[in-house]
Amino acid sequence: MRILILGAGAVGLTVAAKLSAHAEVYAVCRKRYADAIAANGFVMTGIWGEGTYHFPCGESAPAGPWDYIIISTKSAATREVCERYRHLFGDAEVVSLQNGIGNEEVIREYTRHVIGAMIITGFEWRAENAVHVSVDGGETVFGRFPDGSDAAVRTLADLFSSSGMRSCVSSAVRSAVWSKALYSCSLNPLGAVMECPYGDLLRVPAWNIITEIVREAFAVSKAEGVELPQKSAEEYLEFLRNEKIPPTAGHYSSMYQDIAGGRMTEVDYINGAIVRLGAKHGIATPVNRTIVNLTHFKEELR
Ligand SMILES: NC(=O)C1=CN([C@@H]2O[C@H](COP(=O)(O)OP(=O)(O)OC[C@H]3O[C@@H](n4cnc5c(N)ncnc54)[C@H](O)[C@@H]3O)[C@@H](O)[C@H]2O)C=CC1
């Protein structure tokens, strides 16, 4: 099996390392990462095990055909990556292994073979050739986008699982992507602006803000025709409080880490997507809009 990973950073390089024992993998990444990995290997620490991995990577992609092409850039780069590498897509299954709303819709403009995914594991840079896997909020979910499942989806989920990355198949992956987006809307920007781990967001003043974020986002998800497993915003909030925050309570959000590292966050593709889609449906989203502005303000202060 040949797998190409495009825009490999913390997530993509770690996944490449895990898959490399079970498949032929190539990771397209920045030159400084490729040079560091060529010199010293890729060093993984944390809950997925510790080790040094050697796999091919570089700034440009080798010729196809590829069985799977996994896109693991930040959402802002999805279209750019599709434009640059569309000549390699062919019959490959193109997988979005990203956070945010709208990535699969962009990829669908370039190929009919789109697999969506929802990943809720934490990856933190430690060096240009080193990533720490910090928390695990559940299995990675794969599905045919927007819904359905088939042999190609099952093969990919099985490959991830047999490579040591717990995964499953859902016939409603769009719903899984939205469920994670609601989680990210609630926790990531607030954790970044307040500089605290997720567990602190259970405090009453933060939870009051989260309640409004989720109510707005839930209304937008309904207007978009997304069927979440929870029937109401209140049910989603209970799920977030009781099932999703506890296993990741000590985690500092990736938006916190982006701001600390001087990078732009993905807030425009998370809370910002709720604001844009809310406007399309005539749903007011003042709290999500405020959170987007606060996060950009924080980005500018760094
Ligand atoms: N880090 C985490 O804990 C988690 C991240 N995610 C999601 O996974 C996705 C990737 O996140 P990370 O790996 O953390 O980000 P990252 O910033 O570490 O990696 C993204 C990589 O894409 C590369 N890139 C950007 N534009 C490119 C282009 N035009 N061509 C080629 N490469 C390009 C960058 O150089 C960077 O190395 C995001 O959507 C993120 O929200 C999801 C779950 C957890």
Ligand SMILES: CC(C)(CO)C(=O)C(=O)O
């Ligand atoms: C690490 C994780 C999965 C939170 O659990 C995340 O999505 C983030 O920080 O953006």
